[in-house]
Amino acid sequence: MTKVLVPTVCPYCGAGCGFFISVEKERATGIEYMPDHPVSEGALCSKGNAALEVLCHQERFTSPLKRKGEGWARISWEEAIDLVAKGLGDAIKKNGPGSIAFLASSKCSNEENYLIEKLARLLGSPHVDNCARLCHAPSVVGLNRTLGAAGMTNPIPDIASSKCVFIIGSNLAENHPVISRWIHRAKDEGAVVIAADPRVTHTSWMADVFLQLKPGTDVALLNGMAHVIIKEGLVDRDYIAQRTRGFEELKESVGDYTPEKVAEITGVPAGDIVRAARAYAISPASSILYSMGITQHTTGTDNVQAVSDLALICGHLGKPGTGVMPLRGQNNVQGACDMGALAEFYPGYKKADDSETIRYFSSAWRTEGLPLGPGLTATQMIDAAGTGDIKGMYVVGEDPANSDPCSHNVHSALDNLDFLVVQDIFMTATAQLADVVLPGAVWAEKEGSYTNTERRVQWSCRAIDPPGAALSDLEIVCKVARSLGLDFYYPDAASVLAEINRTVPQYAGITRERLERDGLVWPCPTVDHPGTPILHSSGFKLAEGRACIVHVPYRPAAEVASWDYPFILTTGRVAVHHNAGSMTRRSPSLISREPDLYVEINTADAARLKVADGDEVTITTPRGETEAYARLTDKVKRGVVFMPFHFPGTNILTTDITDPEARIPEFKVAACKISRRD
């Protein structure tokens, strides 16, 4: 039997690195690198290198399960699908379609997400969302308002041509490691790198200027930089005059954000604020990279708008080396949003509250009675489950019981549902609460297209079969839909992509035939269109083609340190784990490198608490308490502590107070107290 090399796309982060899986006798035997991949050039981070470890993992689901007493019974697909049809069907019959909700998956392919949101809406429920709500919902809201499009404006390799790279609220060295190579390349060509983060990180190691701000003070910092840029006349006057609106209001509103005042709020020395502002404004091409450190705040939308203001007043958009780059966390969170698995958008970002959208999809899907949105967001669905307004939920490849804030409440809310079906690959905390579990497939066991953080749509091929009776998520969704009386006859992912080509204008030219190797970057409106790596090069898709500069005042985070809770807890990721950790915590070569939940405490704080390195401590917030071991470090400033959120303990602590517009919870700031356990 010969070895076959199957091209696939990494299932972890949004960088979208490609690699081959070598397959012998229908078994995945190894990884081969892909040196001509446009983003990764053959590189993979530790997660990519360990990706095959979840394939034949002994804990994978191999058959549908139903709850039986305290345990589980293996059941046939027929029985499972009947139970799901009955569970969801009964809820619809009794309480109307608005009583069921769907969580689509930013791990699944575009085709699968498209079908999940289509299923929800054809059943009459507007409630479909995905975990983008917990990462980049503020980018969707904020960037759509300021720039008229929510994606990364420039491709990853383009960072190499930047002359100033400003990284704020992103520890990309650990979360999107391959992006580092492009930053190093920019540095080789003379770029200045600025990093703003509450922690010293491997990303700040790459920086020339490091701004260690207090958690939640990003708007103040960005306003301060805008203040300096405007005051020193470093703005791009022509660009502002021709391409934007709202500059005068911004000028007015940042007037009193002097470096000295901002230094007081943020803890960043005034001189560094001025240096960073000058470097960003003066360079011929500057880019801003940001991530959860900007979005996961009650001021998430404000933060995003303040980021794009900076780019707009300096004219750093629409050209190589410039741009506003929200780095997406999951392999297909961009695609899940593009496909309309969002409460406020149908596919292609057609507004769910617009009757024109309903008309468009009624005719495209040959149906009537599509629900007008917006539906409940992922965070609101959980609340609604708790109050009993949502009776049934279908959760695909997400683990809200672990990844949502204030997880004790999430558990009891999900427990309150009449019917919960979870489709996943492992027994996650959410699956534990399900009535029925459907065994899905991982990337290598199915085919489909995935859209990485730079809007590059890539096709990932099927290398092996799913284990046991597990099926591709596309097949499962079709089975469920048919059992509920819908006409879901899609033989393969390509046939769904063909429908997406017809219904999603940005993807119209991204056909299966064209998706070889390098993929295509949307918008790609026709089959002979080369794709659009750089957005906004000829104006914005907003009124008069002008971008909106939206001035935002600084608001403090929802929680501040107090006598009872004297520390600010901020959360994030580490290089060898991914998100809720259901895959990486089961991957031997990753979990062995970071096996336990820890909390980083500043050495001076630890001395006062009489905590030594490695001590077990209890971290408490009003929501609950968690145990972790202490890591003493000067990476965090005094008064700030950090915990990775890959372990179930962390989100017991975080707050569920959300951004008023984007509804993202403030994962990055929670007041807490710490005590040594003994």
Add this chain to the structure above:
Amino acid sequence: MPVYIDISRCIGCRSCEVACQRVHGGSGHVNVHFVGDSASVPILCHHCEEASCTMACFSGALYKDGDKTVFDVEKCTGCGLCRLACPFGVVWTDKIAHKCDLCEGLAEVPTCVTTCPANALSTDFDLASRRARARAARVAAQGGRR
């Protein structure tokens, strides 16, 4: 031709470790160490010109082959003298010795070099200095960094 490290580029992602382990049946030959709050240094075999491990190895299992320090598993007795001799702690003995083989027979370029997301590893001795010289030249020509 060992693997050279550009510490200024290393981001401590440990991909080299995981990749090395992956292609060598579970026993890796790279260790990433963390120094202070943000520096990270992958430590791997230097293929020393005068390799103490080969001098210590009485059975001839470790020997110099051109500029590589290579290992003949057939001859290894597992005595562990090499482990004591190596000043960098990059030859291990569990039953028999194992150390960096530069992925001979496994890949054209050592796996860690290809996989390193930050381009911190290379087999080109002069690369880091060339990059530094190019940066310096650019700064001089442009009259300072912007």
